[in-house]
Amino acid sequence: MTVPALPSFVEPCGHDIYAVDTGFHRPRFDAAYLVLHGGRAAIVDAGTNHAVPRILEALAALGLARDAVDWVIPTHVHLDHAGGVGLLVQELPAARVMAHPRAARHLVDPSQLWAGATAVYGEAEMRRNYGTLVPVPAERVDTSRDGLQLSLAGRTLEFADTPGHARHHHCLWDEASAGWFTGDTFGLSYREFDTARGAWLLPTSTPVQFDPEAMRVSVERLLARSPRSMFLTHYGRVGDVPRLGALLLALLDEMVALGRRVAALGDARHAALCEGLNTIYRRSLAEHGCTLAPEPLRQLLELDVELNAQGMAVWLDRESAGQP
Structure with a gap:
């Protein structure tokens, strides 16, 4: 498809995948991904409430109506990944949410999620960074399982249960790009640290469910599929996957x-x-x-x-x- 001029916060990643800089914290820190195929779309991670206008603008710039979005898929429910899901789906009449089975209830009733994050960040920081969490109607939420495959207009997306950063974390394999949408399982890679050697990354053990043994198993599982790319929420597409996995x-x-x-x-x-x-x-x-x-x-x-x-x-x- 011919891609029109895109907003500065939208970055093409190849294979009809686009990273939307959600504007959280600093530029190129937090991404939501648009996956396009056959005139339909899925959104992987959604940022915070403040990201919703950017995601909607990105869809419009790519020539997609709001009712062309079939799925909103948070990798897990930490708020920089899923805080905007409820508000976003209000704007997407055909979209369903695919959540990890441990995460679904927190999207339907985010009160416990809010309380847990407030204990880490404080009330003032929560209000400033996340706004008010909007519940997702229960009838619009489905739950993934390990190995589940979705078809996005014929494009296969497959879920893997990947605990370690959080027990409620799944990653998403995209057959077309031979890449994983990794959420926080494959760590954080900030573009400011890129050198002539390529990207650098670090593990993330954000409270409260860090489990290093489970994280190692999950990372090794992702690597076992010999991916060409990893699509990180923090931040963007990275290649040279074997080196980064070893690091x-x-x-x-x-x-x-x-x-x-x-x-x-x-x-x-x-x-x-x-x-x-x-x-x-x-x-x-x-x-x-x-x-x-x-x-x-x-x-x-x-x-x-x-x-x-x-x-x-x-x-x-x-x-x-x-x-x-």
Whole structure:
């Protein structure tokens, strides 16, 4: 199809896939994906409520009516991926939501989701970044299962249950591009860290369900299909998948080793986790050829260091208590 001029926040990824920069946090930080085929569309991840106008504008620019969207598919219900689903489907009369079976109830009744995220980010931050969560009508929500295949006008999309970042996480295999929509399972890759060697990425252990053993199994499962591309919510399409997979798993092992070392430090543990994560990521970035100055580097890593440390603490406490 001939693609018209697109808004600056829409990036073609090939194979009729488009990344929509949702505007969350900073440019090229958070993506929603439009998958087009045969005049129909699916949306994978939806960002926050503030992303809805951008997604609708992207659809219009691509010549698609709102009733051409068949599916809205959040990879999981963390709010930077699914906070805008309820508001979005109000604008898409034909769309159904395909959610992980552990996630569906939180889209229908987001009160618990809101409370959990507020405990991490605080009420003021929640209101500013996410607005008011809109429930999805229960009759418009379907649940995935491992191996489930959807047909988007003949284009096969297949679900894989991928715990590790969250228990309610699924990834989506797109046969046409030989690529996975990975949500947060395959980590975070910010374009500011790209060098002549390509992309760099890091695992994400955001609270509260980080499970490193499950994450390793999920990542290895994604890699086993020999994908040509990974479509990351944070951020964009990346290739060179075997190298990135090895990097991701190596950094995951370092994070686990760090957690074991500082597990018993009590009140000093959080600071030790943050310091250790900074050391791990900065060393890896230096090896990758990153030459960013210290202050921009600190700013780019700061949020993920803090959230990863919080998530690791929850994992360590759960492990210490003998909880699954």
